[in-house]
Amino acid sequence: MLDYRDPISTKPAGSHAPTLPDQGAKAHPIASHPLRHQLNNEVHARPPTPLGSPERVSYLAIHSGEQGAADDHACLVRLCERYGITPPQAGVNHFSQDFGPFRLKWERHTEFVTYTFFVQGGTSEAPFGSPAIDVVALDWLSQLPDQTLVAAHVAVLPSEAPAPTGDEVSCHFSTDSVIGSLVSSGAATVFTDYRIHADGFSRILIYDHRLGRRQAGRLVQRLLEVEAYRMMALLALPVASHIAPDIAHCERNLADITASMTRSDGVEHERKLLDRLIQLATSIERMSAATGYRFRAARAYHNLVERRIAELREERIPGLQTIAEFMDRRFQPAMRTLISTAERLESLSQRTTRASDLLRTGIDITMAEQHRDLLRSMDQRARLQLLLNEAVEGLSVVVITYYALGLIGYGLKSLKPIDLGMDPDVVTGLAFPIVFALVWLNVRRLRKKLLH
Numbered sequence: 035m036l037d038y039r040d041p042i043s044t045k046p047a048g049s050h051a052p053t054l055p056d057q058g059a060k061a062h063p064i065a066s067h068p069l070r071h072q073l074n075n076e077v078h079a080r081p082p083t084p085l086g087s088p089e090r091v092s093y094l095a096i097h098s099g100e101q102g103a104a105d106d107h108a109c110l111v112r113l114c115e116r117y118g119i120t121p122p123q124a125g126v127n128h129f130s131q132d133f134g135p136f137r138l139k140w141e142r143h144t145e146f147v148t149y150t151f152f153v154q155g156g157t158s159e160a161p162f163g164s165p166a167i168d169v170v171a172l173d174w175l176s177q178l179p180d181q182t183l184v185a186a187h188v189a190v191l192p193s194e195a196p197a198p199t200g201d202e203v204s205c206h207f208s209t210d211s212v213i214g215s216l217v218s219s220g221a222a223t224v225f226t227d228y229r230i231h232a233d234g235f236s237r238i239l240i241y242d243h244r245l246g247r248r249q250a251g252r253l254v255q256r257l258l259e260v261e262a263y264r265m266m267a268l269l270a271l272p273v274a275s276h277i278a279p280d281i282a283h284c285e286r287n288l289a290d291i292t293a294s295m296t297r298s299d300g301v302e303h304e305r306k307l308l309d310r311l312i313q314l315a316t317s318i319e320r321m322s323a324a325t326g327y328r329f330r331a332a333r334a335y336h337n338l339v340e341r342r343i344a345e346l347r348e349e350r351i352p353g354l355q356t357i358a359e360f361m362d363r364r365f366q367p368a369m370r371t372l373i374s375t376a377e378r379l380e381s382l383s384q385r386t387t388r389a390s391d392l393l394r395t396g397i398d399i400t401m402a403e404q405h406r407d408l409l410r411s412m413d414q415r416a417r418l419q420l421l422l423n424e425a426v427e428g429l430s431v432v433v434i435t436y437y438a439l440g441l442i443g444y445g446l447k448s449l450k451p452i453d454l455g456m457d458p459d460v461v462t463g464l465a466f467p468i469v470f471a472l473v474w475l476n477v478r479r480l481r482k483k484l485l486h
Contacts, residue, residue, distance in 0.1 A: 080128050082251035083139050087192040087242040088156035091254055092167035092235070094149045095184035095262040097269070105179070106147040110140050113174050135169040145331070146183065148262065161189035161206060162237055183265045185235045188254055193241035197223035200354045207237055215356040216349035218253055221245045223351070226257075228360065236261065256342045260357070263342065264365060267335035270328045271368050274375040277321050281378050287314050288382065292389055295396070301404075304397045311390045318383050329376040336369050431477055435470045442469070 085091070098106050107124050114121035114131075122129045127142040137152040153166040165187045167175070200212045207227045214225040223241040230236055238257050242250060291310055297303070339361065348356045355363075442465055446458035 080141055082248060082255045083130060083137065083150070083152060084247035084251045085152060085190065085254065086154070086247055086250065087190045087240075087245070088154070089190040089250075090153045090156045090161075090164070090166040091188035091190070091258075092151045092165050092170075093184065093186045093188065093258045093261075094167075094178070094182055095146050095265070096148075096179060097146045097181045097183045097266075098179065099145055102147070103142060106142055109147075109178065112177065113138070113171075116171050116174050136166055146262070146266065148258075150258065156189050156191060158191050161191060161239055162187050165233075165235070183269075184258075184261050185230075186238060186258060186261055187235045188238045188240065188257070190240045190242055190250060190254065193223070193243055197241040197243070200225065200351065203239060206239060207231075212354065213357055213360045214351050214354040215346075216351060217346045218245065218249060219347055220349060221249065222253060224253075224257065224346075224357070226357070228261075228364075253346075256345055260339055260342045263335040263338040264361070267332045267339060267372075268365075268368060270325075270332035270372050273325050273328050274372050277325060277379070278375060280317070280321060281375070281382060284314060284318055284382055284386075285378075288386055288389065295389070295393060301397060301400050304393060304400065308390065308393050308397065311386060311393060315383075315386045315390065318379070318386055322379060322383060325376075325379070329372060332369070332372050333376075339365070427477055427481065431470065431474050434473045434477075435466070438469045438473065439466055 096106075104124070107122075107126075110129065111121040113119075113133075117133045119131055119133060129138070129140040131138055135153070139148075139150040139152070141148045141150075151166040151170055153169060157163070167187075200214055203214075203225045204210055204212050207225070207229070208231060209227050209229060211229075212225055212227050214223065216222070217224050221242075221244045223243070225239040225241075226237060228236060240250075240253065240257075245253065287310070291307055291314070294307055295304075343358050343361060346357065348358055350356055439462055443458055443462045446461050449458075
């Protein structure tokens, strides 16, 4: 998960920072939560490195990804071994140490790792002539992964008099588009151009009027974080450009399907539309899964950039753009493109879901109507069958009665020679209602038995 707050814990899980030294206070046997020290020390994570002026700073931000922590730590271990420094334990996300020729501040973020090298000294004539990274071992630098996203030189120079103008410092940037402002309530002046120069590094020039050492460290850290978070946010721009045509294609497909939904051509037509919607939803979800993290990360980094710029407390220098103005004109349009693309994708997903729900509802209603018609037809057939059964039942009673009376008649006629004094026809006629009643009662009893 992306750490939206900016830094992540400076200690590995379960580690505790040392408590403050005892100054006479009595200790009490209070059982602490296992995470108490880790959570408390979170607000002290990644402290700025105090620095004075003149000072030279070189900064590298390498995109190693969420799974690159082990490789980043191994790279730091090689640097420590190169200079005979005890390396930090695995899992630590912040490390500061004096290496002799330079001081190092190493930080592991969620997706990238940063190396900040500090060397004292510097001249106003050539503030970037001998950057801090020149004293770092070349054999170690050559082994760094080729994923460097930010490389910057910072020069901090003392300046009791008013800082030079933009025209006077433009020679240090090889361009006329210098950006500058007073920062930290006028305690320093910052110049930059946000361009990558021939040596592969961007440049930031700071004139220190009355900065304290920690204040100077915070200023340098904020300026470098603006660079890092800006570039991390812009990682999503190629992603947005890549999927924009696919989003437009899906939007056209959805519009075509929605228009077809207004035509009622039967359940089979609606099922074909539903199949198209399912395929469309699958494509949209695939894009969302592939880009969701990157877009959310871009928004988080964007918020951090805005926060760091606000913390600079800039004041305008006549004739120059401030950092905030430059970002508003150059960085914000790219972020608006990213946000717009993410919102288009989210809106497309929601509209596809609504269209699917509507289509399923239409299919359900059509199926319900068909079931209702089928039940109505079955009811009519059942009624006809009942009438037919009743007719057959009546006919059966007549037929059985007829044959039963015939059998009785045959029996009586066979007894005629005996002369019982009974007319067979009369007896048969008298037996008719009795036989008919018996047959009818037995047929009804049989029908009731079958129904139950």
